[in-house]
Amino acid sequence: MSKVIKQLKQIQADAHALYIKVHNYHWNVKGMDFHPVHAYTEGLYNEMSVLFDDMAERAIILGDKPYLTIEELSKATKIETEKGDSFKSREIVEKITADFEYLLKSFKKLSVAASEEDDKGTEAFADEKVAKLEKDLWMLNSMQK
Numbered sequence: 001m002s003k004v005i006k007q008l009k010q011i012q013a014d015a016h017a018l019y020i021k022v023h024n025y026h027w028n029v030k031g032m033d034f035h036p037v038h039a040y041t042e043g044l045y046n047e048m049s050v051l052f053d054d055m056a057e058r059a060i061i062l063g064d065k066p067y068l069t070i071e072e073l074s075k076a077t078k079i080e081t082e083k084g085d086s087f088k089s090r091e092i093v094e095k096i097t098a099d100f101e102y103l104l105k106s107f108k109k110l111s112v113a114a115s116e117e118d119d120k121g122t123e124a125f126a127d128e129k130v131a132k133l134e135k136d137l138w139m140l141n142s143m144q145k
Helices: 003-028 034-061 070-076 089-116 120-143
Strands: none
Touching (some): 034 120
């Protein structure tokens, strides 16, 4: 398996885990700022759904198969499972920040692998995600000040 395929599938699994994790935050945020955090996390889990699909489709385009079962996804993800069921907004933002920092590193790794394999399409896609995650992290870090 090429480095690109391996990294695409890793991000696919991580996006699936984040889709579930962010739903937990969405449903279980508590406090006076419930509404904005509830709305924000809805946007995030929708982004994770698209990311999950994009990673799978890119693997198919490159001639491989994405993860197809919950078992494969859960074994592959490196995202920590969230077991809590009640969260304050600051806690949610801190945890999402950590997960997005991990995703940023993952997309940088994908970009390097794609460059090494002369896969311009995947490299451009990864670089676009790097720029988006850098902006997302700027916003998340600003929320914590």
